[in-house]
Amino acid sequence: MSSLLERAIRRGVSNAVGNAVGKAVQQAVEPKATEFANKAAGQIDAATQHAAQQGEKTVRQASGLEDALSNLQRSVESYATEVAKNMKVCPNCQKTTSADKKFCPDCGARLPEGSVAQGAVCPSCGKQNVIGTKFCQDCGTKLPVAVQEEQMHADDHASVMSKWDKQLPQYPKWNCGGSHFEIEVYDGFTTFSVNFDGNTFRAKQAVEQYRQLLLEGGFREAGENPTIEHLYKMIDGVCYHADTEHCFEGDNDTATIYFNTGEPQGGFYYKPDKKSFGLKGLFGI
Numbered sequence: 001m002s003s004l005l006e007r008a009i010r011r012g013v014s015n016a017v018g019n020a021v022g023k024a025v026q027q028a029v030e031p032k033a034t035e036f037a038n039k040a041a042g043q044i045d046a047a048t049q050h051a052a053q054q055g056e057k058t059v060r061q062a063s064g065l066e067d068a069l070s071n072l073q074r075s076v077e078s079y080a081t082e083v084a085k086n087m088k089v090c091p092n093c094q095k096t097t098s099a100d101k102k103f104c105p106d107c108g109a110r111l112p113e114g115s116v117a118q119g120a121v122c123p124s125c126g127k128q129n130v131i132g133t134k135f136c137q138d139c140g141t142k143l144p145v146a147v148q149e150e151q152m153h154a155d156d157h158a159s160v161m162s163k164w165d166k167q168l169p170q171y172p173k174w175n176c177g178g179s180h181f182e183i184e185v186y187d188g189f190t191t192f193s194v195n196f197d198g199n200t201f202r203a204k205q206a207v208e209q210y211r212q213l214l215l216e217g218g219f220r221e222a223g224e225n226p227t228i229e230h231l232y233k234m235i236d237g238v239c240y241h242a243d244t245e246h247c248f249e250g251d252n253d254t255a256t257i258y259f260n261t262g263e264p265q266g267g268f269y270y271k272p273d274k275k276s277f278g279l280k281g282l283f284g285i
Contacts (some may be wrong), residue, residue: 081128084116091152092180112148119145153179168192168259169241170233172213176206178255189243193256200252207247207255214242221266237254239263 086099092109099115112119120129121145122136129137134146160181164173167183167190174181178194186193196203211228219231219242229245245257249258264270 015060060156081117087119088112089116091149099261110152114144119143119148122218157181164192171242171259172217174210176209177202178206188260190259191256192259193254196253196255198253203253203255204260207257210257211244221246222268223270224266230264234268257276
């Protein structure tokens, strides 16, 4: 089989799988779909192979090839959809697993109730939609997978905010958007992380909004080197600190805020020596 024909078939397989199951499960399905397609491709006659050597446009116009690729794509779409009926995708780590699992074997997150294919069946008209879509292509109804994702995000949000009440009650709650909230404790810091799914501008904007919440909540710049990136508040003799300077040291679309206790250099109540400013300070007066 010519290399040009092989490339056309591989491209057709990739498009077919993508159409049938979306990016989330494409990597899991495509190897078997490719094997399936290669067997079907053997049915294309020698005349078509010869025509393939004359260029891609000629290949697609050659006798039988266009129909063969079209039939191949429909077959692969059907095959991939069948595979998706016994597959779930973890909403947390995006790994695939069998439909009988309730929790992700890779990260432990709760999995959707139905399979990938079931999540794309319209509850109103019954259409089996392209996996990865959120709304029915025929009637516009929100699909089960979208409803499940929204509920899971809401449950995760409520769980993390409950954890916030216990571990970060001195700080204003995050209400600046994003998803995949996490609160962790290590090295004397409590961290809060939030993801913005590739939108780096929105991530930075959200951090700015949270700084404003801190200021409205009584936090302020303090110490010898005051900066908006480090805000402090004294409560019952304890100095609470919010560090937004190092928010994006990992992924640029994930903001991580560091919380701890401790006064800034020079102390919370530090005030510059007035003698060091102006003409009087210049001449030591």
